[in-house]
Amino acid sequence: MAIPMDLQVNGQAVHLEVEPETLLVDALRNALQLTGTHVGCDTSQCGACTVHVDGKSVKSCTMLAVQAAGTAITTIEGLGSPGALHPMQAAFRQHHALQCGFCTPGMIMSAVDLLARNPNPSEAEVRAGLEGNICRCTGYHNIVAAVLDCAKVMNSAPSREKAHG
Template identity: 60%
Template sequence: MSIKISVTVNGVKHHDRVEPRLLLVHYLRDVLRLTGTHVGCDTSSCGACTIHVNGKAAKSCTLLAVQADKTKIITIEGLAEDDMMHPLQEAFKECHGLQCGFCTPGMIMTAADLLQHNSKPTEEEIRAALKGNYCRCTGYHNIVKSVQYAAAKMKAAKKPKKEVVL
């Protein structure tokens, strides 16, 4: 038995027939071949599969593909706009916020959600927001710095143009 779904992923509409038991993360990875979203565990604990569903961070291993019917999804591959990296992507590079890169997509997607509703998070707020995502390489130090760096960049970019004194 398969069920018809239509999902908009990174701005592209997909129509597929999927098995009811197919997890969303496997739909993204194996059907759409968007392999930037990773699987690190089988208990929804590691956060490597974090994506945005209708604008909110979600662990794509906790959702069935059929539950994503008629949703809008953004994955790490769709975070940059017109080749302009998201400030978090820039920040992770600038602050050495990644080593092996495996947790990175999930970290960035989680942090992006945080910065959407808290543009100036404290260190404590950043650490709290990231506690659903495991990183085994960085000790979180440079990940926290990356989020702080991106927050500052995004704030600077948001300043209305007319305020700029020429």
């Protein structure tokens, strides 16, 4: 039986009717057509489905949509736009921190949460902080470089909006 629920997605109030077993990622991708959030492994290993729930990174394949009732969700679509990239998106582009790009939305959402908690991480802290995200192409080197550079950019521009999702 469908359950009515209200939540915020990327700053917009949204009303959904979901089955109890609907996963958050499926509600985002199917009901709301926010297909930037990817399903990789569907077993909570790979982190491609990472979104922010009330500002915290969560694997949306391992959360029921109904559990998100009353929360504020940010997906990769809500982080920046093609004309105004989030500093993390800009850093990923500048450092070529991707190859096929499939893991990138989740990787960026995790990286943004990481810097929100630890604005000036060491390389080791970046690697540890991204343990929940798997990339099968890059070997992580450029991803780590992008996150470290983004931290520098965001720290050196305190007046700039520090989007945290």
